[in-house]
Structure formats: C-alpha cells, structure tokens
Amino acid sequence: MSHPTKKLLGTELKTLMKSKSIEQITVTELVDACQITRQTFYYHFQDIYALLEWVYEDDFIHHIKNEVDYTNWKDSFLVILNYVSNNYDFCLNTLNSLQRNQFTRMFYHTISELLSKVFYDISGSKDIPQQDADFIVNFFSHAFSGIVVDWILSGCKEPSSEIIGRLSWIMDQQYVNAIEHAKHFQSKQH
Structure with a gap:
C-alpha cells in the first residue's frame, strides 16, 4: 500500500x-x-x-533506466530530452526552486552514467588510466547537463533533434579525440 x-x-x-x-x-x-x-x-x-x-x-530515473539504450547514446539522450519536454513545467519549477542543485546533480549523474558506457564502447579498452577516463566523462557530463539546463531555461524552444545533431558533432569529434589523446598520452608515459 x-x-x-x-x-x-x-x-x-x-x-x-x-x-x-x-x-x-x-x-x-x-x-x-x-x-x-x-x-x-x-x-x-x-x-x-x-x-x-x-x-x-x-519517475525520471526509472523512466530513463527502462528506455535508455546504452549502445546508442543519441537515442538515449533523446529519451532524456523528451522526458524534460513532456514534463517541462515540473522541471522548470524545480530548476527555479531551491532544489536547483539537486536537479542538476540528478541530470549530471544520469548523463555521466550514459557517457561512461559510451566512453568504454569508443575506447575499446581500459588502457586509459581511470583518472583520465573519469576526467573526460566528468567534463562532457557537466557540458551535457548544462545544455539540458539551458534548454529548459530557454523554454525548450530548440527542437531536440537539433540539440542531438550538435551533440553528435561534438561526440564524433571532440569526445573521440579526447579518448585518443588519453590513449596516446598513456602510451608515451610507458
């Protein structure tokens, strides 16, 4: 009950x-x-x-866990954006309340979990020191979380497909590049 x-x-x-x-x-x-x-x-x-x-x-975490496909980060991030869009007033009023930090931490944690899985899929190995892997995931998780918060505060006006398109460019270029540099840096130290 x-x-x-x-x-x-x-x-x-x-x-x-x-x-x-x-x-x-x-x-x-x-x-x-x-x-x-x-x-x-x-x-x-x-x-x-x-x-x-x-x-x-x-609501959010359960919804995300059930719908996120960690093998496809674009679809997974779209699930997050759709949740926000479908619950816009609730999310906005949470952001505008004293609970803003809790809200951003929740998004950060969810996105970080997603990007960690993507990281290991892209890197193909665990040859990168954990400290470097954590730094890369942390950096991009904060960036992605900030994008979600800004999107909410701007009224979710930009189509989620455009956000995914921009993030895709970043992931394809910068995220992969950061992983490759971390691998290269690691091999030079040995």
Missing part, C-alpha cells in the same frame, strides 16, 4: 508544480488534494523536498 500512496503524492506534487514552485506548496495542500492525513504523508516523507527527490528517482 505504501508505493501507491507515494505515487499519489508524487503525481499530485507534479500537478501542483505545473503552476507554482515547490516553495509555494504546503503539506496541507498536498494531503488535502490526495485525501490522506498529514501523518500518512510524514510516514512516507520527511518533507516536501524528500517527496520531490523521490518523484525524480521514481
């Missing part, structure tokens, strides 16, 4: 966040809309921010 209650609260939070920030939403407003008690809310969540975190974990 607890998961349906969490889902109910999460769905209502997403509905309310289509029109206002999380700071404007009260526990009373949530429980009244869900027709549950405050005690039930606090049984599941410490506060509204814990509920927000759970919504992203359950």
